[in-house]
Amino acid sequence: MKRTVLRLIGRGIADLALDPAGTAGALLAVTLTSFLAGLFFMLLTTLDIRLGMARGESIFQIYWRDGMDMDVVRRQWQEYVHLPGFRSVRTYTPEQALEELGRRIGRAGGDLDKTFPFLAADSPLPATALVALSPSGPDPERWLEETSAYFRSQHGVARVSAAPLQNELGQAWKQVGSYVLWPATTFLLLALGLSVGNTVRLAVRAREHEIEILQLAGAYNWYIRLPLAAGSAALGLTGGLCSLALLFLLHDRLGDVLNFPPLSLRLYFPSPRAVAALLLAPTVTAALAGVLAVRK
Amino acid sequence: MIRVRRLSHSFGADPVLKDVSFSLEKGDFVFLAGPSGAGKTTLLRILYAALPLQTGEAAVAGINLGRLPASRVPLLRRQVGVVFQDFKILPRRSVEQNIALPLEIRGLAPRHIERRVMAVTRALGLQDRIRLKCGELSGGEQQRVAIARAFVVNPKVLLADEPTGNLDPELAYRLMELFKQFQAYGATVLFATHSEDLMRRHPGAYTMRLEKGRITAADWPGAGVFIDGAGRTVHSRQRQ
Ligand SMILES: Nc1ncnc2c1ncn2[C@@H]1O[C@H](COP(=O)(O)OP(=O)(O)O)[C@@H](O)[C@H]1O
Numbered sequence: 195m196k197r198t199v200l201r202l203i204g205r206g207i208a209d210l211a212l213d214p215a216g217t218a219g220a221l222l223a224v225t226l227t228s229f230l231a232g233l234f235f236m237l238l239t240t241l242d243i244r245l246g247m248a249r250g251e252s253i254f255q256i257y258w259r260d261g262m263d264m265d266v267v268r269r270q271w272q273e274y275v276h277l278p279g280f281r282s283v284r285t286y287t288p289e290q291a292l293e294e295l296g297r298r299i300g301r302a303g304g305d306l307d308k309t310f311p312f313l314a315a316d317s318p319l320p321a322t323a324l325v326a327l328s329p330s331g332p333d334p335e336r337w338l339e340e341t342s343a344y345f346r347s348q349h350g351v352a353r354v355s356a357a358p359l360q361n362e363l364g365q366a367w368k369q370v371g372s373y374v375l376w377p378a379t380t381f382l383l384l385a386l387g388l389s390v391g392n393t394v395r396l397a398v399r400a401r402e403h404e405i406e407i408l409q410l411a412g413a414y415n416w417y418i419r420l421p422l423a424a425g426s427a428a429l430g431l432t433g434g435l436c437s438l439a440l441l442f443l444l445h446d447r448l449g450d451v452l453n454f455p456p457l458s459l460r461l462y463f464p465s466p467r468a469v470a471a472l473l474l475a476p477t478v479t480a481a482l483a484g485v486l487a488v489r490k
Numbered sequence: 491m492i493r494v495r496r497l498s499h500s501f502g503a504d505p506v507l508k509d510v511s512f513s514l515e516k517g518d519f520v521f522l523a524g525p526s527g528a529g530k531t532t533l534l535r536i537l538y539a540a541l542p543l544q545t546g547e548a549a550v551a552g553i554n555l556g557r558l559p560a561s562r563v564p565l566l567r568r569q570v571g572v573v574f575q576d577f578k579i580l581p582r583r584s585v586e587q588n589i590a591l592p593l594e595i596r597g598l599a600p601r602h603i604e605r606r607v608m609a610v611t612r613a614l615g616l617q618d619r620i621r622l623k624c625g626e627l628s629g630g631e632q633q634r635v636a637i638a639r640a641f642v643v644n645p646k647v648l649l650a651d652e653p654t655g656n657l658d659p660e661l662a663y664r665l666m667e668l669f670k671q672f673q674a675y676g677a678t679v680l681f682a683t684h685s686e687d688l689m690r691r692h693p694g695a696y697t698m699r700l701e702k703g704r705i706t707a708a709d710w711p712g713a714g715v716f717i718d719g720a721g722r723t724v725h726s727r728q729r730q
């Protein structure tokens with residue numbers, strides 16, 4: 195019995211070679227639909243990651259007390275790159291701060307040395323850092339407060355002011371995303387399953403003659419269906435693997451094509467779960483279609 | 491071995507078989523004669539459960555066809571060999587694979603299968619064709635493969651639906667000898683044909699005539715009860 199089952203599975207797979215043109219056609223169809231689904235997954239993943247990134251950038255302005263030892267402050271600045279959600283930091287020693295101020299005023303139409311000549315020697319401005327961080331955690335408001343408090347608790351810090359999140363798109367996506375992602379994924383897999391199923395159904399129809407002969411010779415249904423299911427599953431799995439290979443190639447070659455400023459759009463490979471779905475969906479639906487295509 | 495009583499069948503409103511009754515014993519060889527459209531194929535299809543039994547009773551190889559569940563149809567098919575006009579063999583598989591098919595379905599051991607296939611191919615003169623794909627054979631050889639496939643399981647009943655209809659008369663005549671071998675091994679053979687010529691060349695066989703869905707003649711003892719073309723009930727001679 196076990197030997198029969200193994201033999202039938204083996205035969206189902208070997209039988210794919212009986213009709214090379216038909217098998218190639220079905221494989222092509224399965225590969226293409228899986229590939230399109232994978233491409234869609236890739237865009238969805240990219241969109242999700244991109245908009246997820248844009249979710250956050252709050253800028254914290256941190257001012258130190260007058261007369262701080264700049265070496266101590268500089269060491270603090272160097273630590274900022276290790277903060278979670280770190281995006282960028284700009285720092286100003288009191289002198290640099292003054293210079294910057296001068297440049298800004300100057301651009302507005304004045305010259306610092308002429309406006310404030312007495313300041314040049316001894317800047318009255320404090321050491322300053324502008325730290326941009328992406329929020330983490332589910333509650334951005336709370337994160338903003340906690341992070342501000344953290345900066346405030348640092349040695350020598352006099353004042354911290356934080357710009358609240360200005361990110362309607364990211365926020366909107368965050369809310370909509372969970373409503374869109376799952377239905378879109380489900381729909382995608384369903385469409386993939388249906389088209390693969392239909393391809394296999396047609397391929398099995400082409401073997402109706404053989405099925406009829408087996409039935410006439412007294413074969414039970416499982417005996418007829420098992421090889422068809424095995425062959426179809428092999429076809430679905432191969433198609434899924436081919437589509438993944440194509441997708442990988444595409445990602446490898448074209449993943450960075452749009453990755454230049456200001457677009458900076460990098461393509462992200464679908465998540466492992468999506469990859470598993472891309473393999474499982476055609477395999478399972480193909481096997482099912484192979485079974486169901488046999489009419490009693 | 492085949493018992494049919496008051497069987498009628500219709501496709502939609504079209505009655506195709508009307509009140510058919512007959513019975514065949516073990517080892518009988520009977521021509522089912524009648525013009526095209528008489529209902530020969532329909533009758534045979536009912537006997538191997540490709541069509542449901544609508545009215546009347548029928549039993550083949552001891553299996554009652556009335557209310558035969560789909561799950562038991564394979565059991566019937568394992569007792570009944572069928573040979574068709576269009577051969578119904580697998581052209582992309584070898585002669586050997588085609589003949590081994592019913593044995594594999596029965597789950598026999600490979601060693602046993604090989605021995606049976608060898609014996610049958612020798613008996614039917616196919617031994618030097620065994621590795622060829624069936625699609626590469628001539629029509630006569632293809633039909634011989636189909637006959638071998640039916641023969642290889644020693645069926646209790648053989649149903650043949652104009653198996654020589656596609657072949658030239660000389661070849662048909664020689665294949666008939668093979669069908670006679672079934673009879674020699676104790677099978678009951680019901681052989682549908684519309685060729686008067688073929689029947690004339692086998693005067694020893696019984697003949698049952700079907701016309702417009704009715705049995706109009708049966709020439710063997712104990713053939714059973716049937717209604718003739720004029721609607722009269724006819725009793726055949728009793729088996730001695
Ligand atoms: N599946 C079917 N549906 C409808 N009518 C059918 C079907 N099969 C056969 N018939 C009709 O039944 C009649 C008998 O056909 P058939 O049994 O094939 O006759 P024979 O085999 O003696 O030539 C014919 O008139 C044919 O048109």
Ligand SMILES: [Mg+2]
Nearest residue numbers: 530531532651
């Ligand atoms: Mg016919």
